[in-house]
Amino acid sequence: NAGVTQTPKFQVLKTGQSMTLQCAQDMNHNSMYWYRQDPGMGLRLIYYSASEGTTDKGEVPNGYNVSRLNKREFSLRLESAAPSQTSVYFCASRVAEATDTQYFGPGTRLTVL
Amino acid sequence: GENVEQHPSTLSVQEGDSAVIKCTYSDSASNYFPWYKQELGKGPQLIIDIRSNVGEKKDQRIAVTLNKTAKHFSLHITETQPEDSAVYFCAASMSAAGNTGKLIFGQGTTLQVKP
Numbered sequence: 001n002a003g004v005t006q007t008p009k010f011q012v013l014k015t016g017q018s019m020t021l022q023c024a025q026d027m028n029h030n031s032m033y034w035y036r037q038d039p040g041m042g043l044r045l046i047y048y049s050a051s052e053g054t055t056d057k058g059e060v061p062n063g064y065n066v067s068r069l070n071k072r073e074f075s076l077r078l079e080s081a082a083p084s085q086t087s088v089y090f091c092a093s094r095v096a097e098a099t100d101t102q103y104f105g106p107g108t109r110l111t112v113l
Numbered sequence: 114g115e116n117v118e119q120h121p122s123t124l125s126v127q128e129g130d131s132a133v134i135k136c137t138y139s140d141s142a143s144n145y146f147p148w149y150k151q152e153l154g155k156g157p158q159l160i161i162d163i164r165s166n167v168g169e170k171k172d173q174r175i176a177v178t179l180n181k182t183a184k185h186f187s188l189h190i191t192e193t194q195p196e197d198s199a200v201y202f203c204a205a206s207m208s209a210a211g212n213t214g215k216l217i218f219g220q221g222t223t224l225q226v227k228p
Contacts, residue, residue, distance in 0.1 A: 004156075031214050040122070042202055042218035043157070050213045058215065059114075090156050094214050100145050100206060102216060104156030 001026050004105035006091050012111045013081045021076040021108050023091030031094040032074035033058075033102065034066060036087040043090065049074055081112045115140040117205050119219025127227050132193055134222045136203035137185040143205040146186045147216070148177060151200045160201075161188070193226045200224070 007022045023032065030051050035043040035058075045058030049068040063085060065077045074093075078085055088109050092102040116139040126132050138146075144165035149157035163170045163177045163186065170177050174193075179186040190197055200223050204216040 033214075033216075035218075040220055042117075042119070042220045043216075044218070045215055048213060048215060056213070059217075092156075100147070100214055101159050101162070102147075102214065104149075104158065106154075106156050
């Protein structure tokens with residue numbers, strides 16, 4: 001099992017450009033999450049998908065959109081990147097009914113110039 | 114909504130000493146409290162968790178204690194080793210059947226264990 005995988009690992013964008021961060025899990029988990037990590041602020045939830053076909057906003061959803069493509073994949077889209085979106089982005093997944101444990105991917109480091 | 118405060122932000126100890134990291138939470142409905150370890154360049158990894166019906170949980174050199182009345186919980190690492198050096202995050206959540214599993218994280222503690 002690869003667990004939770006994220007692509008790309010690194011990305012540099014110019015202000016106003018768009019991009020999609022990809023996340024996939026092979027653990028047959030029901031719930032998936034997108035977090036951003038900024039220095040001194042811990043991890044903050046952007047969006048989550050409690051189950052296939054549903055998505056909901058987290059703490060900091062502005063400027064982002066998500067798509068739960070299928071049970072395995074959950075993508076995060078920046079339509080018009082801003083320097084404030086410079087961050088490390090983590091995807092996580094959880095079985096949901098059996099346990100609360102969330103498993104995290106390796107992260108995507110995004111810089112917006 | 115829930116708010117989690119974590120202290121200290123940095124902690125430096127000698128190898129073999131103990132390390133304690135403390136967190137407080139605001140929502141009395143929270144009942145699940147995990148601790149994550151994040152090594153440089155990697156994603157967070159769960160190291161131990163505790164639920165509100167338990168006051169203490171131990172796993173080898175790490176332990177977590179929970180005080181529901183005071184709404185705080187702590188991570189204790191004994192006999193620290195250089196490989197314990199990492200960033201540690203606490204988090205809080207409401208655990209219940211059909212819940213969303215949303216975690217609210219503390220700000221993180223950078224632990225340095227000096228050989």
